[in-house]
Amino acid sequence: MTPPDYEYLRKLLKDHSGLDLSADKQYLIESRLLPLARKTGLSGIAELVAKIKAGSSAHTVQVVEAMTTNETFFFRDKVPFDHFRDHIMPEIIKARANRRSVRIWCAAGSTGQEPYSLAMCLKEMGAALTGWRIEIIATDLSQEVLEKSKAGIYSQFEVQRGLPIQMLVKYFKQTGETWQINPELRAMIQHRQLNLLHDFAQLGTFDVIFCRNVLIYFDQDTKINIFNRLARQIEPDGFLVLGAAETVVGLTDTFRPIPERRGLYRPSGVRGVLAMPKPAMAVGY
Structure with a gap:
């Protein structure tokens, strides 16, 4: 070339x-x-x-x-899903007791392992969410990976990466050499093609936003812009979950990190205030 x-x-x-x-x-x-x-x-x-x-x-x-098309697997990095189960959802359940609904956005849903991992976490909460309206919106730039996510069909290799065996048995059906996640969980996910560079205000507001392992590929100005727009789509008491190599610190004042909970952030109440920009650096794979 x-x-x-x-x-x-x-x-x-x-x-x-x-x-x-x-x-x-x-x-x-x-x-x-x-x-x-x-x-x-x-x-x-x-x-x-x-x-x-x-x-x-x-x-x-x-x-x-x-x-x-980036790599993903079930319960990737484990810690964010522990936070979701043990910290985020107990707080959301208390805060939304009257409304009895929760909206979650997976902003880089890829082939579905992340949104389905969240759906399994919610199912495991059982009676605590009986009667609740649950929306999980999975978006991705690639229509191809969204189609795979909609189908919910995974190879033996894919289900062996991060997925506990008891959840495989409970939520998947084996057909030949592949496994398909059950219709009840597939119905919990709404799929939409979306480019994070473009306006996403039409998605509405969310209680929880997972935006993991995608911003690392953007330059600094683009990250700042996306963080400030994410802040407008999240409830004032909502949660933002980033990947292990991602942070808002030094980029924007719209979110604040939660001490002792790596990768977890809350809105600060400041909308669209930029930190002093640093020289942009190209970040590769």
Whole structure:
């Protein structure tokens, strides 16, 4: 791949998805896009770039999806789900006792392991949520991964990563070499295609927002912008859950960390106040 083609693809990805690849990540683009080019009958990345420059929106979508399909697995990192079960939901249940409803947004739902992990946590709470209205909205940039999430079908390898055996037996049905999550849990998740760079006000307000392992790929200004917009979509007493390598500290005053609970934040009541920006740094995979 020539340097001009690489720079063109870097800009394309930044503009369409927020993905901010550093100058030394050419190998990553080649490893993801060379198979894509060949699969679509093209000779290589140069021809793929030529198609996009000629106005092929289909190839643009394919490139963005190939580069932004990120790894996920059930109960990933465990700690956020412990927080959800032991801290977030007990507080929400008390605070929403009259309303008896909870809205949760998985802002990078990917192939569904995160939203389904949350659905299983809620099911395990049993009688405490009887009669409650529960909404889990799972969004992702990639329509392809959303379709997999809707189907709720996973390989033996996928269900062995992070999923306790008792939950596999309780909530999944085996068909041949695959496992499908049961219809009751699938019905708990609403799927919508969404680019976090675009307006998401139409989603409404949420009690809990999981936005994990996606902001690490954005530059600093984009992170600040997204945090400030997330603050407008969360209830004043809601919870924001970030990935282990992500933080609001030094970026925005709209959220404050909860002491002793890594990755967990609450709205500060300040809307859209920026911290002093630092020089933007490219963050790669």
